[in-house]
Amino acid sequence: MKQKLKLWSVFSIFVVLLASCGTTAHIEKDDNADFARYKSFKWIDKDGEGKNDANQKNDFTEQRIRVAVNKELEKSGWKEVKNRPDVLLSYDVLVERGTKESTNPVYTRPTSRVVFNPYTRRYTTIFYPSQFAGYERDERTIREGTVTISMIDTKTDKTVWQGWTTDEVNSKNLTIKEIQNSVRSIFKKFDVAKN
Secondary structure, three states, X not given: OHHHHHXXXXXXXXXXXXXXXXXXXXXXXXXXXXXXXXXXXXXXXXXXXXXXXXOHHHHHHHHHHHHHHHHHHHHXXXXXXXXXXXXXXXXXXXXXXXXXXXXXXXXXXXXXXXXXXXXOOEEEEEEEOXXXXXXXXXXXXXXXXXXXXXXXXXXXXXXXXXXXXXXXXXXXXXXXXXXXXHHHHHHHHHHHHOO
């Protein structure tokens, strides 16, 4: 029994640590929107050219975002349709340079000093422990990627929900893993917001 308890405690700590590594998502929603009546969606074509887009890298990003969002919406029972959708979906990706600051505490080195005590006529070592000396500030240039997903009601033509997340990325193009993590963290908040 103790073995199972240890195993479950290690597993639960692992899950908590893994969950804390995700990106933080933010949402805004129209409080008057009735999400119970929304069951179908359609994507808005970004540039109106569709397959004639010359930028292939954006095509891959668009395809990956659409697949990730479709997967999350289908988990909630939504369906992609070509005609008469309840909501229109659009996305935006922004990768920009930023700076990341970090501060680290700085301590002095512990030292010792040998002194002669005239009363005892012996040498004694005095130990001086390390002391807090202040903070060391470090600033570095990073790339931040922001993924934004918007839902527009087709009847009112108003945005009824928007979710976004920002995270540090390695290059100017988002990887499939970065896209999936961003979309997953946004739609964790979608389930809470639609209720």
